[in-house]
Amino acid sequence: MIEAGKPATKLKSEALAVLLERGLVHQCTDVEALDKRLSEGPVTAYAGFDATAASLHVGHLMPLMTMRWLQKLGHRPIVVLGGGTSQIGDPSFRNDARPLLEERQISANIATIRRSVERLVDMDGPDGALLVDNAEWLNEFRFLEFLRDYGSQFTVNRMMTFDSVRSRLDAQMPLTVLEFCYMMLQAVDFLELAKRHDCVLQVGGSDQWGNIVNGVELGRRDGRKLHGLTVPLLTTASGAKMGKTAAGAVWLHPEHLSPFGFWQFWRNTADADVGKCLRLFTELPISEVERLSALEGAELNEAKKILATQVTTIVHGPEEARAALQQGDALFAGEGEILEPTHMLPLGRLADGLGLLELVVAIGFAASNGEARRLVEGGGVRLNSRIVDDPKRRIGTGDLKANDRLALSVGKRRRALVGFA
């Protein structure tokens, strides 16, 4: 196991060179061997995602960008949706068990996640990316058979040495056998994909290292040379985990976070993180990335807009990205007309006078009435550019501007143009 970081030796493969340059490599099981393999011809690589939530979020974007680059450079990505493993719940680096999900919930989640994945990798054609569900094989196993065939390939001694497991034990929290066996399932996934699709590389988040290594080792016992690659943990320059906003996770699916909300997230990137994000989440040439991140002071805001528009293009498409950029300019800089409201509510809600607090909650700027009330009382809420500090304020048709819209903002960074229809 070699820490990749920046290998001194020259790389033979374009793929690994690009991934390193982009900052998408954290650890690799065997850099030289993987580099060689990637330079010899097309490689099939996979990244897996459990269906524990209804949508993927920005944290998932790094393995997905890795898949994208690999595909772009002639390799074939497989995206595995964890219909099987989601029934268990990955305990890696978590201090508590995930709530067990119903199969029905899992398949609903998978359907949504699938749509996001299809935007990020190209599924078309004979060389297109593959989308598979590990329930396909995991659901087929019978207990004794599984224990005999695979249980014999793992030792508890080895499994206990992984940090992903130790963190739970060290935190003195219970780790059930069910969760403990998760890494076996992920290892079996890798072997199964190797057998079925000649997949030799698994890409995952840095928390997946233990699970990935188990797969590589299982493969070796089966006489196969498999490779593992982890992407770094997405952190801000100040060291905090990135990807959370006041409203929660930054979801990739438009039903969970509007393209404009998504764009806004990137627009609000801290100065110190702009370069890193351009590298990781856009496909702009490195020279352009360097030019943009060298901008100083307020000029850097232009780079942030480019970042936001580029990432939104990849995740939601060019139309949505352009619309979000226009909305941003109109709402914040007062430039141009907004074509589309950022949020829509049924006109009927205005009939009996809509409470201001209710409105703030309805568009997702506060999680509860109480939170909305505090925001209003603290002077953080503006209606049509005017601060409103009365929590009892009701909204009527008289508050609407042209085209039955009204402007609402919470704080400096959250602005909405609410349309009624």
Add this chain to the structure above:
RNA sequence: GGAGGAGUGCCCGAGUGGCUAAAGGGGACGGACUGUAAAUCCGUUGGCUAUGCCUACGUUGGUUCGAAUCCAACCUCCUCCA
């Protein structure tokens, strides 16, 4: 199997019968300053049809006018013994 210790809000952590929706810190959000950045200072930080009501200190029951605090059983973790 036995003895002892522990489980608190988003996280860490104080609290051993009423003054506790629970000190303090972190994080997050809001305000001021700025560039929709950072740093700094100030404020907020369970929910609701809100001068009241509901939910909350591992789980379930009990004692009490009153329980995070006392008792019992259970779950989980740690330490020592077997």
